[in-house]
Amino acid sequence: MNLRTNTPTTMTLSTILLVIAAITTGLMAGLFSAWSYAVSPGLARVQDVEFIASMQAMNRAILNPVFLLCFLGTALLLPLDVYLQYRSSLPVRFWFLLAAAVLYIVGVIGITMGGNVPLNEALDAFRLDAASPEEISRQRAAFEGPWNRLNGLRTWASVLAFVLTVLACVMPGERDAA
Numbered sequence: 001m002n003l004r005t006n007t008p009t010t011m012t013l014s015t016i017l018l019v020i021a022a023i024t025t026g027l028m029a030g031l032f033s034a035w036s037y038a039v040s041p042g043l044a045r046v047q048d049v050e051f052i053a054s055m056q057a058m059n060r061a062i063l064n065p066v067f068l069l070c071f072l073g074t075a076l077l078l079p080l081d082v083y084l085q086y087r088s089s090l091p092v093r094f095w096f097l098l099a100a101a102v103l104y105i106v107g108v109i110g111i112t113m114g115g116n117v118p119l120n121e122a123l124d125a126f127r128l129d130a131a132s133p134e135e136i137s138r139q140r141a142a143f144e145g146p147w148n149r150l151n152g153l154r155t156w157a158s159v160l161a162f163v164l165t166v167l168a169c170v171m172p173g174e175r176d177a178a
Contacts (some may be wrong), residue, residue, distance in 0.1 A: 014084040018097075021077035022165045024070045025100065028108065029158040031067075036155045040148050048140045052128055055143070059120045075109050078165070093171040100164035107157020115150040119143055 039058075043051050078101035085094035126139050 014081070017077055017084065018081050018165075018169055021074060021081050022162070022169050024074040024077060025104065025158065025162045025165045027070045028074055028104075029155070029162040031070075032108075032151060032155040032158050036148075036151055040151070044144075048133070048136045049128060051140050051144065052123065052126065052136060055120075056124055056126075056128075059124060071109075071112075074161075075105055078104055078161070081168070091172055093168045096164045096168035096171060100161040100168065103157045103164070104161040108154045108161070111150050111154045111157070116147060116154070119147045119150070 043054060046054065078097060082094065082097045082101050085091060085097055123139070123143050128136065131139070
């Protein structure tokens with residue numbers, strides 16, 4: 001319902017895709033944020049062997065359909081939303097979505113694939129059962145700090161992308177500008 005004119009409104013495909021992008025971007029921002037302020041501080045309190053075993057288990061568990069749908073779906077939806085807002089007179093919504101898409105693709109996908117995934121793969125290949133306590137300690141030191149720094153960066157990128165996407169939801173766009 002359009003509150004200004006008291007007439008029914010229809011949701012366009014563009015609007016539906018924008019709302020879905022906002023939801024998936026928010027889910028990813030929430031995941032990375034919660035990891036930063038809850039999971040990582042909790043793991044910092046455990047012994048080296050528990051830390052590595054826990055991270056190995058979580059890194060395997062997170063590769064599931066829901067995570068992949070949100071993680072990769074957002075990377076597809078945001079650029080699609082940018083495209084759907086593109087026309088000769090670019091609305092403010094276009095610019096918010098363009099910034100959100102760049103932040104998400106570079107700051108979330110790029111950092112994850114270029115930084116976190118290689119660290120996760122190295123950790124996954126590490127055999128706890130065959131390692132000495134010193135090797136376990138070195139492995140944790142090589143992983144924990146760099147991984148948390150990268151996660152902090154992608155947390156900020158995903159939160160900012162989410163804020164920009166939400167702002168795009170309330171900005172004039174498509175046919176709203178007329």
